[in-house]
Amino acid sequence: MPIVRNIVDVLAxxxxxxxxxxxxxxxxxxxxxxxxxxxxxxxISRVALIAGKGLGDVPEGxxxxxxxxxxxxxSSVSFGPGSLLDIGLTTVMILLGSLVLMLPxxxxxxSARPSGGQHNQNVVQTLIFLPxxxxxxxxxxxxxxxxxxxxxxxVGAVRFRTSMRDSRDLVYIFLSIVVGFAAGVQSxxxxxxxxxxxxxxxxxxxxxxxxxxxxxxxxxxxxxxPLQALASPTGTHQIPDRDLVLxxxxxxxxxxxxxxxxxxxxxxxxxxKPRFDSVVTITSDxxxxxxxxVEEVLDRMTKRWTLDEVVQHTxxxxxxxxxxxxxxxxxxxxxxTAIHENxxxxxxxxxxxxxxxxxxxxxxxxx
Amino acid sequence: xIRKRVLALLLALPIVCGCRETPRxxxxxxxxxxxxxxxxxxxxxxxxxxxxxKDEPIAQWLMPPQxxxxxxxxxxxxxxxxxxxxxxxxxxxxxxKSGVLLRGFSLNGNQKEDFEAIAIAGNDIYLxxxxxxxxxxxxxxxGQQVNFMVFNPGLKKECEFEGLAYEADSTRLVMACKxxxxxxxxxxxxxxxxxxxxxxxxxxxxxxxxxxxxGTNPWKGFRPSDITIDPFTHNYVLISxxxxxxxxxxxxxxxxxxxxxxxDHPQPEGVAITRDSILLISDExxxxxxxxxxxxxxPQ
Numbered sequence: 001m002p003i004v005r006n007i008v009d010v011l012a013x014x015x016x017x018x019x020x021x022x023x024x025x026x027x028x029x030x031x032x033x034x035x036x037x038x039x040x041x042x043x044i045s046r047v048a049l050i051a052g053k054g055l056g057d058v059p060e061g062x063x064x065x066x067x068x069x070x071x072x073x074x075s076s077v078s079f080g081p082g083s084l085l086d087i088g089l090t091t092v093m094i095l096l097g098s099l100v101l102m103l104p105x106x107x108x109x110x111s112a113r114p115s116g117g118q119h120n121q122n123v124v125q126t127l128i129f130l131p132x133x134x135x136x137x138x139x140x141x142x143x144x145x146x147x148x149x150x151x152x153x154x155v156g157a158v159r160f161r162t163s164m165r166d167s168r169d170l171v172y173i174f175l176s177i178v179v180g181f182a183a184g185v186q187s188x189x190x191x192x193x194x195x196x197x198x199x200x201x202x203x204x205x206x207x208x209x210x211x212x213x214x215x216x217x218x219x220x221x222x223x224x225x226p227l228q229a230l231a232s233p234t235g236t237h238q239i240p241d242r243d244l245v246l247x248x249x250x251x252x253x254x255x256x257x258x259x260x261x262x263x264x265x266x267x268x269x270x271x272x273k274p275r276f277d278s279v280v281t282i283t284s285d286x287x288x289x290x291x292x293x294v295e296e297v298l299d300r301m302t303k304r305w306t307l308d309e310v311v312q313h314t315x316x317x318x319x320x321x322x323x324x325x326x327x328x329x330x331x332x333x334x335x336x337t338a339i340h341e342n343x344x345x346x347x348x349x350x351x352x353x354x355x356x357x358x359x360x361x362x363x364x365x366x367x
Numbered sequence: 368x369i370r371k372r373v374l375a376l377l378l379a380l381p382i383v384c385g386c387r388e389t390p391r392x393x394x395x396x397x398x399x400x401x402x403x404x405x406x407x408x409x410x411x412x413x414x415x416x417x418x419x420x421k422d423e424p425i426a427q428w429l430m431p432p433q434x435x436x437x438x439x440x441x442x443x444x445x446x447x448x449x450x451x452x453x454x455x456x457x458x459x460x461x462x463x464k465s466g467v468l469l470r471g472f473s474l475n476g477n478q479k480e481d482f483e484a485i486a487i488a489g490n491d492i493y494l495x496x497x498x499x500x501x502x503x504x505x506x507x508x509x510g511q512q513v514n515f516m517v518f519n520p521g522l523k524k525e526c527e528f529e530g531l532a533y534e535a536d537s538t539r540l541v542m543a544c545k546x547x548x549x550x551x552x553x554x555x556x557x558x559x560x561x562x563x564x565x566x567x568x569x570x571x572x573x574x575x576x577x578x579x580x581x582g583t584n585p586w587k588g589f590r591p592s593d594i595t596i597d598p599f600t601h602n603y604v605l606i607s608x609x610x611x612x613x614x615x616x617x618x619x620x621x622x623x624x625x626x627x628x629x630x631d632h633p634q635p636e637g638v639a640i641t642r643d644s645i646l647l648i649s650d651e652x653x654x655x656x657x658x659x660x661x662x663x664x665x666p667q
Contacts, residue, residue, distance in 0.1 A: 064468075065428040065461070067466055068658065069424060142432075
């Protein structure tokens, strides 16, 4: 297992992203299967490709039949369907095959959980064991109607009362049954395609949080609190989330630190009354025009203001940040309305974040 | 450490490559096995020739799962056997002297019928369903699905059919009726003859009184499960699964032999006789697995 992990690490470029690791795993499996198919083409095609066996549309090649009258070595066959060795090898291969196909499904099950969701260890282990049992049953029953009825009778006698906490777990269980069936009818190629498509579709929908209700927290909500802490006024002595800080690259940390220093210089010393108490954020496609129009309003309606930063984007509106100190006589909404009116058609949006507003919001949430 | 591993891998590679299951190696192994089995078969046949009184089998081949419900038998001009299973139109070719299943092909669309018998007439193969319907097709390659034509002789209400043979002398098919569906009809062995090309208007029937067929055997009747043509006498040879009997009838309807089947046959469903005097009987899987058994054939 460490060897496989190392190979997966190399192929996934030491990334922890589930998608990369999944692709790396399937690449490793494909290489191993290709090597086995090169050396033992018959054995691989027997377990992977003979879904149509018995329907007459798959070449089988010559098969040596058992001589019931002879005890000579030629009486028993070393290859061909029906021999003891062949049945044993086929059984081992279909069980190993279903295991290889289900392992990544368990990883996806454990990784791709909704925010705050915990995976169920019982389900993880069931996903490993169930296809083995199903494959074994299907391999035994196969074309026998009598055995199928017997199996239905036996299964009917057992009462299944386990309820799933998450309905999504049930889908994983169904998938493990499907893979088990595919392995049992010696059609692992079908099982492989189904499990691969399942894994990738599930990862993509999880990654993009597909179908998320806007009222429920997203998978990315885990970052909202540390980000809020990082963005909150430093006077409250809040320490930014350790994991978030550690996740920053040195370049990003430098950029962030530089911005903090710049803002701090403009705001003033900690003990003094802050020179600025709010940030005006403008988005616009035409920066010079927008600056001219907005600064006219800021001159007129604020005590003081200064241009903090202009962030230019390609393909979407650029952002202009102003640090301002508002007049007490002019409320927030009046300032925003004035900016909108003066710079109508030049700016895309305007927002004003005030320290007092944030303070009120904080107090409101506490209440 | 890594160097040692790479070295070990490089040394192991030729050994692993030697173990590769190449088609050529597989074919060579198969060829060796076929030769060994054929010589063994020839020895047993010689032993059976030396003691004509013995009715012991020369060979008995166990069928694979897909031939669990083996039914009719037909000999090709190459000396191999064509056989099929009861439910699906899947034909398998078997070498009766080496016990090698050579290939399998099926009717297009995986036909599901109650197939009971098979016969070869020149390049055409006829597969018969229990209602008398005949499926005509040509040989296919391994794994191929072949096109077919269906001829309905319109005898569905007359009989339940189980045997089919090709009478090369008269270029006609012979269909053996297992059970008369008209309960008022007298008990008899009924054979239908269908001259080729098939045409409903040319079908004739041959009736053989059942007491002639039963002879001195303790049978209450005779329900044939297959029919073949003796290549030496050109008589019809019929076997019965229910009575475990073998009957030889001339094309004129005279019964020349009526005896129990040799050996132990739980459910004999097919019969064929080779030009080198080997009687082949197929048995459907019952308690025991399905088999094809070979005996020395004594025409007289």
